[in-house]
Amino acid sequence: MLFRNLCSLVLWLSLAFAQDVPVAFTGGRVIPIAGPEIPDGVVVIEKGKIVAAGPSASIRIPANARRQDVRGKTVMPGLIDSHSHIGGIDGGDSSAPIQPEVRVLDSLDVRDARIQKAQAGGITVVNVMPGSGHLLSGQTLYLKLRDGRTVYDLLMPGADGKPLGGIKMANGTNSRRNAPFPGTRAKSAALVREEYVKAQEYRDKIHKANGDTSKLPARDLRLEALVEVLDRKRVVHHHTHRHDDILTVLRIAKEFNIRVVLHHVSDGWKVAEELGAAKAMCSIIVLDSPGGKEEAKDVSFATGGALEKAGALVGFHTDDGITDSRLFLRSPALAVRAGMSREKALFGVTMANAMMLGLEDRVGSLEAGKDADLVILSGDPLSVYTKVLETWVDGAKVFDRADPKDRLYATGGFGASHDQGPEIFYVEEFE
Amino acid sequence: MRISFSFLTGMLALCSAAAAQIAVVGGTVHTSAGAPITNGVVLVRNGKIESVGPASSVRIPTGYRTVKAAVVTPGLIDAHSVVGLSGYLNQPHDQDQREVSAPIQPDLRAMDAYNARERLVEWVRGFGVTTVHTGHGPGALISGQTMIVKTREEPVARSVLVPEAMLAVTIGDSARVQQGKSPGTRAKMLAMLRSELLKAQDYARKRQKDDSSQARDLRLDVLRRVLNRELPLLVTAQRARDILSALRLAEEFNIRVVLDGAAEAPLVIEEVKRAGVPVIVHPAMYRSSGETENLSFETAAKLHQAGIPLALQSGFEAYVPKTRVVLFEAAVAAANGLGPRAALDSITIGAARILGIDKRAGSLEPGKDADIALYDGNPFEYTTHCTGVMIDGELVSEELH
Known part of the structure; x- marks a missing residue:
């Protein structure tokens, strides 16, 4: 019920901010992701949705459309970040290694400046996750980076009205600590399997009760979340670096x-064959140097290309604050430097991530019917000299580099890390 | 005095590396000492830079190994x-x-x-x-x-x-x-x-x-x-x-x-x-x-x-x-x-x-240490590779990075 109300609020907000007239971005290079790049293209959006995207010669622009000339610029789908920590969020505490009942929803600070910085980086959808210091640190949250006053303004409700998200898990070294945390890898795996077995039994009891409330087990927030995982309604986003840890995740998932x-998949290039055979979904990180901790000692720019060749699905993530949301396009670019195809690298910051979040029908490409989430770039997406000029979410412009207030978030400088004040909705000029 | 064989070969290897004569030929040579040179040559001898200039004016002497790159910068x-x-x-x-x-x-x-x-x-x-x-x-x-x-x-x-x-x-x-x-x-x-x-x-x-x-x-x-x-x-x-x-x-x-x-x-x-x-x-x-x-x-x-x-x-x-x-x-x-x-x-x-090391390093000028970096494009672009690195006249990396 609560979520239905939230849902209607979000709907109201998005209607309130959706453009009244169609907008046509004309004459730019269009990278639709859904097809080949279009040197001279048009993208038309209306009421928060994309209504057309294609070559200028073949797209009819509605007579009432406001035209925005983007010649010399590039239009591509809003970037999707499948793993980030923006919003000042937290997850489980240090009391236990497995805490599926904990929700990012209950900790997000919508005024965190890093949300504005992510908009400045062209990110329109983000999976905000708790950290990797637990085997299971809590429920993640998929957000639309609309300009928001409360967390509800940013949620992406699913068919049941509940906000979409996954669950965050980890293996390897981060989650190894003193008791009650596991002390070894085998113990880590055993604890997780034990928890899944409990959830299976809980689910069986619910099935057996067959709607008879007297026979239903007492509600268990932890197991409820895990049942969603067992039912494949909630995706596990799994931090894993070392080659053997990666295979452990696949083994337990199977x-x-x-x-x-x-997620991260630092040693993925060592087990690329296995990841390809499993058609694994890999959200990788690109770091400036190897190491920083033992399990990331062989992290490589070449992972993306190796996994692409092996046939795995490759996405990228910022892991913000590990890498900066404003430099997200640097990750696919460095992967291309090390052998990944340009096409799959750009797919990796858009559609691949949409698929990993189960949002491929709504976002990730410039196709009629999808959400009007897009970025306008000053040049080629893989060039260091290219700037994000504008970011649009659901047909509303949420970042404009020409606006000095927005530019501050893009470049940094005094005040760029301060939380958003009340001005984002109520006061035109705060300064 | 007896000198071991391995010591001798070691000395020879050291001498040959130091004495290597190399001509670095670049589509663009950024010297950090003036305007970039198109089709430039950097001659390297005994670990030092011998001369720098456009290919039209710097003759490559015989016996020099030639190393080519699209772009050359100081190390x-x-x-x-x-x-x-x-x-x-x-x-x-x-x-x-x-x-x-x-x-x-x-x-x-x-x-x-x-x-x-x-x-x-x-x-x-x-x-x-x-x-x-x-x-x-x-x-x-x-x-x-x-x-x-x-x-x-x-x-x-x-x-x-x-x-x-x-x-x-x-x-x-x-x-x-x-x-x-x-x-x-x-x-x-x-x-x-x-x-x-x-x-x-x-x-x-x-x-x-x-x-x-x-x-x-x-x-x-x-x-x-x-x-x-x-x-x-x-x-x-x-x-x-x-x-x-x-x-x-x-x-x-x-x-x-x-x-x-x-x-x-x-x-x-x-x-x-x-x-x-x-x-x-x-x-x-x-x-x-x-x-x-x-x-x-x-x-x-x-x-x-x-x-x-x-x-x-x-x-x-x-x-x-x-x-x-x-x-x-x-x-x-x-x-x-x-x-x-x-x-x-x-x-x-x-x-x-x-x-305080600008007398020895930091630019491609005659007399300075032969510290040179090579690239296959604009060095700052994400997708460009560093293709070679020379320190004191010796190529210490020839792999793509």
Whole structure:
């Protein structure tokens, strides 16, 4: 019920901010992701949705459309970040290694300046996750980076009205600590399997009760979330670096028939064959140097290309604050430097991530019917000299580099890390 | 006298490497000493640059090996790093950039901790970095000394350019120590630094008089060199007030200061300019949080526009990425107002001048060390590769990076 109300609020907000007239971005290079790049293209949006995208010669622009000339610029879908920590969020505490009942929803600070910085980086959808210091640190949250006053303004409700998100898990070294945390890798795996078995039994009891409330087990927030995982309604976003840890995740996912996205995948190039054969969804990180911790000692720019060749699905993430949301396009560019195809690298910051979040029908490409989430770039997406000029979410412009207030978030400088004041909705000029 | 066979062959190998004669031919040669040369040639002999010019005027003598690249630059200089001391695994056994037993340890020498075969030294070398100013890191009031070294994989005594380059000082939050100990506040940091320098003045007077009652003190020996302006203080200061404190200290004791980090320098740019101190700017992609919350991709551009001498750096990272790469940092600075020419200067000749090694390194000019980086395109573009690296006339990397 609560979520239905939230949902209607979001709907109201998005209607309130959606453009009244269609907008046509004309004459730019269009990278639709859904097809080949278009040197001279048009994208038309209306009421928060894309209504057309294609070559200028073949797109009819509605007579009432406001035209925005983007000649010399590039239009591509809003970037999707499948793993970020913006919003000043937290997850589980240090009391236990497995905390599926904890929600990012209950901790997000919508005024965190890093949300504005992510908009400045062209990011329109983000999976905000708790950290990797637990085997399971909590429920993640998929956000639309609209300009928001409360967390509800940014949610992406699913068919049942509940905000979409996954669940964050980790193996390897981060989640190894003193008791009650596991002390070894085998113990880590055993604790997770034990928890899944409990959830299976809980689900069986619910099934057996067959609607008879007297026979239903007491509600268990932890197991409820895990049942969603077992039912493949909630994706596991799994931090994993070392080659053997990666295979452990796949092994357990197969045992319990779980939908899993592998995150970081630093050693992925060592087990590329296995990842390809499993058609694994890999959200990788690109770092400026190897190491920083033992399990990332062999992280490589070449992982993206190696996994692409092996046939895995490759996405990129910022892991913000590990890398900066404003430099997200640097990750696919460095992957291209090390052998990945340009096409799949750009797919990796858009559609691949949409697929990993189960949002491929709504976002990730410039196709009629999808959400009007797009970025306007000053040049080629893989050039260091290219700037994000504008970011649009649901047909509303949320970042404009020409606006000095927005530019501050793009470049940094005094005040760029301060939380948003009340001015974003109520006061035109605060300064 | 018997000389072993392996020793002889070793000597021969050394001689042949040093005596190698190479012609580096570049579609564009950025010399950092004037306009770029189209279709340029750099002749290298005995580890030094012999001549530089357009192919039309520089004849390649017979017997020279030719090495080609689309773009050629001087070997890059990382003006401030901790590679070789702060290892890539980030485990206690490979972290030697900061000793925590005391807040003031000027006697710690970088050479005594540097691992030339550390993976991060190799890593930055692959991206064209031929010289690093490395050593004790930020995070203690006086953490120790720094040195300037070529990134060769050989004993430090052979690759070092300046064994005692600067003395690393930090003013700000990261120099605070646990409660009940000092320094716990900024004001205390300055009081301690001033007291230490006064002590060194007194020590210097006594030692000058050859006062045999004054025992030699390794720590004060170093501070005495600071007072003599032989050794600059490398002051890591991010907040505007900490930058001003560093400038005040320089003025009071008439010592040389090089500002490091300087995230909020744009807020006190007039003061920095007036003081005439150079700035080794924070990495362009450094994280903006805590003391660096107000940093900007444009810090380097703003300092450059004000005419302040600057260099870029890879800096110190406590976590991933364990080191940054100045080629990448300069690229982002170039794209954010600094421009490619000044950005390249900031990791070549500009860095060399601040480090006082510009007679040997930092530009492609006859007589200088043959430290050269090769690329297959615009060095700053993400998708360009560094295709070769030469140090002292020897190709130390020929792989794509």
